[in-house]
Amino acid sequence: MVLQNIVLFHHDPSPYGERIRKCFGLQNIPWKSCLVPMVMPRPAMTILSGGYRKIPVMQYGADIYCDTRLISQKINNLFNDLKLFSHGTLQNSALQSQSDQIFRSGAILSLIENKEYIPPEVVEDRMSFFTFINQKTAEKELNHHQSQFKKYAMDIDELLRENDFILGLQPNWADICCYANIFMAKGNIPSSFEWMKKLKNIDSWYQNLMSYGEGIREEISSQEALEIAKTSTPDLSNINHQNSDDENMPQPGDNVKVTPDDYGQISVQGELICVNLDEIVVTNETKEAGAIAIHFPRLGFIVEKII
Incomplete structure (x- = not known):
């Protein structure tokens, strides 16, 4: 596999x-x-993911x-120099979980504060x-969500008082998860624009992470992605x-469904290959892409x- x-x-x-x-940028x-x-349908992705609709989805061959939790681990395993979890899996996982929770406040603020500019079908x-x-x-809870997001950002700013990155001297997965929420705020949460300027530690850290870019990106079509699979x-x-x-857990060979336990609860069906403490893997046979895991x-x- 290349x-x-x-x-x-x-x-x-x-x-x-x-x-x-x-x-990729690191x-x-x-x-x-x-x-x-931004909204369905997404035909090729639906074929490959079995109907899972959260963004992003990563394809590596077939x-x-x-989920970014698993995608980040896969990328980290493929590229030994990346060291996304060099400051500890537990610490990184804890900050991801906090960032996932705060994302909810950010999503609500993004939708409500920009409602008049967002296409109605996207809002719906x-x-x-x-x-x-x-x-x-x-809409009545905007003040609450603004306070939650501000507290989160101020905590990050405090963590960055002594170090260039959240957990130490090099960027880890925790930095990326926190960075992505600040990325959302800077682009889509107008109520954060002014107070965010006062968080100088976040500003230098954010600019530092931005400087890494996004790797070597090449656009391809959905059909090309299916052909790769x-x-x-x-x-x-x-x-x-x-x-x-x-x-009581399903066993390999069982026909199963896999469902997120938070939101976007669309089940993916397939034959179970394994379920362990880290990963669930199912396989499907598709007309358009052949066998996929x-x-x-x-x-x-x-x-x-x-x-």
């Missing part, structure tokens, strides 16, 4: 897409960009990786997709097949046997 066959399904405004683009990694619209899509948004009370074979050689000790992180996803 590394040039890394494909990212994304759209440029996405803060979660920015997480992975920044991973080591100037070559990758193929397959742009998708292996499809869902996000309001239904982001099940954490209460449409009846969202069709001419590749899923690589299951390095999967840990040691399953959970829970006897779809990978999910264990954390944040429900796997159930279809009876």
